Amino acid sequence: MSENVGRVIGVNGNMLTVEFFRPVFQNEMAFAAVGEERLKAEVIRVRGRYADLQVFEDTRGLSVGDKVDFSGELLSVQLGPGLLTQVFDGLQNPLPALAERTGFFLQRGLYLDALDMNRRWAFTPEARPGDTLLAGQPLGSVPEGIFRHRIMVPFGLTGRLTLTEILPEGEYTVRERVALLTDEAGREHEALMMQTWPVKIPIRAYAERLRPQKPLSTKIRIIDTFCPVAVGGVYCTPGPFGAGKTVLQQITSRHADVDVVIICACGERAGEVVETIREFPKLSDPRTGKSLMERTCIVCNTSSMPVAAREASVYTAVTMAEYYRQMGLHVLLLADSTSRWAQALREMSGRLEEIPGEEAFPAYLESVIAAFYERGGLVRLHGGGVGSVTIGGTVSPAGGNFEEPVTQATLKVVGAFHGLSRARSDARRYPAIDPLESWSKYDPVAPREQVALGDGFLRRSAEIGQMMKVVGEEGTSMEDFVVHLKGEYLDAVYLQQDAYDPVDGATSEERQRHVFDRLQRILLTEMDFPDKGEARAFFQRLTQATRDWNRAAMDNPQFAALEERIMQMAAQVTRYA
Amino acid sequence: MRKIYHRIDNIAGNVIILQAQDVSYGELAAVAGTRGTSLAQVIRLEGDRVYLQVFAGSRGIPTDAQVRFLGRGMTTSFSENLLGRIFDGAGRPRDRGPEIRENPTPLGGPPVNPVRRVIPRNMVRTGIPMIDVFNTLVESQKLPIFSVAGEPYNQLLARIALQAEVDVIILGGMGLKYDDYLFFRDHLEEHGALSRAVLYVHTAADPTVEALLVPDICLAVAEQFALSGKRVLALLTDMTNFADAMKEIAITMEQIPSSRGYPGDLYSQLAARYEKAVDFDGAGSITILAVTTMPGDDVTHPVPDNTGYITEGQFYLRGGRIEPFGSLSRLKQQVNGKTRSDHRTIMNTMIQLFAAYRETLEKQAMGFRMSAWDRKLLKYGRRFESEMMDLSVNLPLEKALDLGWAILADCFAPEETGVQTALIEAYWPGEDGPGAEGSGADGSAPEELADAAAAADA
Structure with missing residues (x-):
């Protein structure tokens, strides 16, 4: 690319208006020069000879007439071994390396390579010269922590490619050319160990998309049983502040049964990210026994970092998720919070003086949200194997009101909805997912008819509870009262979960099926009590016993003993007609 | 030229x-x-x-x-000589002292690299039981006081400023009533705290736009003190005035408003200030305590709503007391496990019983019959309100915990509190409290106390 230089003619917050003299393209990256510093920016609108650019940095000090270099490239990320365990900002700058360079503060205009360019990786070729390959198929692999990291045919190549040259086994840096490929027209293409990919374009180097069916085990009972997430599915978690969205995501990132977790802290508190950064290396992954950090990558654009980079951060994260999916891995992307990302869109839209939609969000909000969630999915790769990207996004609705545009736009495109409620978090019923409002289109870990039964009890129980507030306990029939107690019991021992207890905090799929089956029997038991006080006391004892059961490991003899005791307690009050 | x-x-x-x-x-x-x-x-x-x-x-x-x-x-000057001084919203002296022009420091500096932050770990003792015991303030926390006009939020801020163990206090006033400014000045001076304080006060009589500078000046100065290893407490009152000043400019600039006239970047603007709260890895810290008045006592108003998403909890100040429900310190778990073994238990038990008391009050208001258990709760609730919640109470944490046990023992039998046996043995004062008639709460988990109360009634 030859030099394409424009000139600043307007500055409004983080938006630049630039006059250009040679062709530019939409979403082209550019660098605005202010003194020695070069600020990264992206073309977001072109009108006549003028392009509007959003700047990923503070724009202080820019003047009319300053130079802007158009790079001829889209905003891209580097993909290669070494991404896991890293902490990046929204533009994929490695934060630890930045800290070494600039200390406590993030200086603007400093961009570093996401990957370590000097580190050598032990490459093992897997394809042979003469092989016919498609984009995304493996050329070889390098070990990256717990994985065999596949080096793949560049995703951007099309058609059948013939491998003409490949490096022998050995140690190479990510910049090394590992292979040469010839396409159908006879043109030669290089394949490096690393690739770059524009973040806003989905990676499509796979054979086909499949329907997500298998439940993804998060070890959280209310999710897995009542509003499950599928491997390759997408879900959202809206909730008012303080309802525990972030804690829920942190628990999910620890226990979820996936290969790779990518955490995207988008416009949220830095403190939360710090906890993950400092705690994860110390926690061990129950699946591998290694540190949890080895399967984790963090993209962190906290609320005080520039807004435009916040918009980019979710794309950076999802692109890296897709990259690992291409290796046949199951990836979970957790984005906290998509509302902040939507607000970033709103800020920019306001600066562009676009005609606003509802609550000043741009009219294209829905399609942008839909396009983002559509990047999740389960795919069959070329040459067999499957990989998936599961996306979980939190939403922070203004005033905790789910009627607002971001929540509504998100609900349309997700397969599961975990609505957090203030009432449940105030009552310390954690996780505070509202079982009556939340829903899922995916298959639960327990049989559907059992789940429907439990759900029925919860609903009836809530209705009776409402009624009792008006007519009092005296005005409620014994039958209704017991249904209410059963619903409360199910809530207390199954929906609520103590995240800090080592056993109760993570319930395996198998255990959920087992326990839920027993609970179902108790729910179906017809019970007889002399009076309401007696009934309440019985359920208090039963709750206590079941909670102890929840805290006993499944392989512990106590587990069977407690189960025995609970079933006996239920038998004692059974009505024998 | x-x-x-x-x-x-x-x-x-x-x-x-x-x-x-x-x-x-x-x-x-x-x-x-x-x-x-x-x-x-x-x-x-x-x-x-x-x-x-x-x-x-x-x-x-x-x-x-x-x-x-x-x-x-825009810059502000920074030097040790700032301590004890009072400035206006634009940084000009308000106290007839000399102008300070050393070390011009730019306002709104770059954000802190998250990997150079540490997990907050030190409690800030305030002597207020509703904070120390129930919602502990933690060094480097950012916490707003949600309140309405007429509540003594400035008095509360001043008290925390005096009692908190910090090296430097920085007060930023935005749209402050002149009387309130004089109150802060005199109060800090009387208690000898002015010498470790810097005040930037924009009063309601000053030009609105100057209010916009106050948080930035305060936090830029706070950051410099923190970098030199000081523990800084920044008090900002009232952030709603700051947001309103921003709204005024946005509307003048013909920006498209998002909600109730506030600009679309309200969240980012507030976050840029609150996120300055930090515990530096290898230097000092900044703790931010702010006041956000809620117009019409409406927490879904854009300013408190956006603030709630940014900050690490909030204190609700209502009726001259810190409300136990709704108030939250998200960081308390980082420190209250290390204070005393009974801290968390007292915190949970007393609040759960207080919730039961509130329910009983409702029942009483509706004319339902009061059971023995209800009467116990009423006694407990009244003591809790007057001896724990009242803002005039001033007790170190340990004394407050002891008082908690004393109140519990005075009102309940040990098993009625749902506290685990080991702690009862260690802390329950002397003789058992009054007899425990009609209780169904034998050893049940604390959450069921409310239910147990109802069971006792049935």
């Missing part, structure tokens, strides 16, 4: 527009009007047109006012 411009094209609200060259975004200018010279900042460039936000307001600015660009951005 810099050019002087003296033709203003447009004056609207506190923003003036003129034609000028070689001006950079964020640069300062001196605008000389009929009522003296004011500073102004470039907030938009559009070809040759320069938009200036005039800090002293545009009143009295003639169309031929002299505008001189200063070639630098």
Whole structure:
């Protein structure tokens, strides 16, 4: 690319208006020069000879007439071994390396390579010269922590490619050319160990998309049983502040049964990210026994970092998720919070003086949200194997009101909805997912008819509870009262979960099926009590016993003993007609 | 030599527009009007047109006012000599002391690299049981006090400022009533805390735009103190006035409002300030305590709502007391496991019983019969309100925990509290409390206490 230089003619917050003299393209990256510093920016609108650019940095000090270099490239990320365990900002700058360079503060205009360019990786070729390959198929692999990291045919190549040259086994840096490929027209293409990919374009180097069916085990009972997430599915978690969205995501990132977790802290508190950064290396992954950090990558654009980079951060994260999916891995992307990302869109839209939609969000909000969630999915790769990207996004609705545009736009495109409620978090019923409002289109870990039964009890129980507030306990029939107690019991021992207890905090799929089956029997038991006080006391004892059961490991003899005791307690009050 | 411009094209609200060259975004200018010279900042460039936000307001600015660009951005001076001093919203002395011009420090500096932060770990003792026991304040926390006009939030801030164990107190007042400013000044002076405090006070009588500078000046100075290893407590009152000043400018600039007239970037703007709260890995810390008044006591109003998403909890100040429900310190778990073994238990038990008391109050109001258990709760609730919640109570944490046990023992039998046996044995004072008739709460988990109460009633 030859030099394409424009000139600043307007500055409004983080938006630049630039006059250009040679062709530019939409979403082209550019660098605005202010003194020695070069600020990264992206073309977001072109009108006549003028392009509007959003700047990923503070724009202080820019003047009319300053130079802007158009790079001829889209905003891209580097993909290669070494991404896991890293902490990046929204533009994929490695934060630890930045800290070494600039200390406590993030200086603007400093961009570093996401990957370590000097580190050598032990490459093992897997394809042979003469092989016919498609984009995304493996050329070889390098070990990256717990994985065999596949080096793949560049995703951007099309058609059948013939491998003409490949490096022998050995140690190479990510910049090394590992292979040469010839396409159908006879043109030669290089394949490096690393690739770059524009973040806003989905990676499509796979054979086909499949329907997500298998439940993804998060070890959280209310999710897995009542509003499950599928491997390759997408879900959202809206909730008012303080309802525990972030804690829920942190628990999910620890226990979820996936290969790779990518955490995207988008416009949220830095403190939360710090906890993950400092705690994860110390926690061990129950699946591998290694540190949890080895399967984790963090993209962190906290609320005080520039807004435009916040918009980019979710794309950076999802692109890296897709990259690992291409290796046949199951990836979970957790984005906290998509509302902040939507607000970033709103800020920019306001600066562009676009005609606003509802609550000043741009009219294209829905399609942008839909396009983002559509990047999740389960795919069959070329040459067999499957990989998936599961996306979980939190939403922070203004005033905790789910009627607002971001929540509504998100609900349309997700397969599961975990609505957090203030009432449940105030009552310390954690996780505070509202079982009556939340829903899922995916298959639960327990049989559907059992789940429907439990759900029925919860609903009836809530209705009776409402009624009792008006007519009092005296005005409620014994039958209704017991249904209410059963619903409360199910809530207390199954929906609520103590995240800090080592056993109760993570319930395996198998255990959920087992326990839920027993609970179902108790729910179906017809019970007889002399009076309401007696009934309440019985359920208090039963709750206590079941909670102890929840805290006993499944392989512990106590587990069977407690189960025995609970079933006996239920038998004692059974009505024998 | 810099050019002087003296033709203003447009004056609207506190923003003036003129034609000028070689001006950079964020640069300062001196605008000389009929009522003296004011500073102004470039907030938009559009070809040759320069938009200036005039800090002293545009009143009295003639169309031929002299505008001189200063070639630098907004800064504030920093030195140890700031301690004990009082300034106005723009950083000019309010106390007849000399101006301080050392170390110009730019406002709104770059964000802290998250990997250089540490997990907060030190409790800030305030002597207020509702904070220390129930919602512990933690060093480097950012916490707003949600309140309504008329509540003693400034008194509360002043008390925390005096009692908190910090090295430097920085007070930022935005739209502060003059009386409140005098209150802060006198209060800090009387208790000998002025010598470790710096005050930046913008009063309600000052030009609105100057309120915008206050948090930035305070936090820039706080950051410098923190970098030199000091533990800083920044008090900001009232952030709603700050947000309103922002709204005023946004509307003048014809920005599209998002909700109730506030600009779309309200969240980012507030976050940029609150996120300055930090515990540096290897230096000092900044703790931010702010006041957010809720217009109409409405927590879904954009300012408290956005604030709640940014901050690490909130204190609700209502009826002169810190409300136990709704108030939350998200960081308390980081410290309250290390204070005393009974801290968390007292915190949970007392609040759960207090919740039961509130339910009983409702029952009482509706004319239901009071059971023995209800009467116990009523006694407990009244003692809790007067001895724990009252803001005049001043007790160190350990004394407050002891008082908690004493109140529990006075009102309940040990098993009625649902506290685990080991702690009862260790802390339950002397003789058992009054007899435990009609209780169904034998060893049940604390959550069921409310139910147990109802069971006792049945």
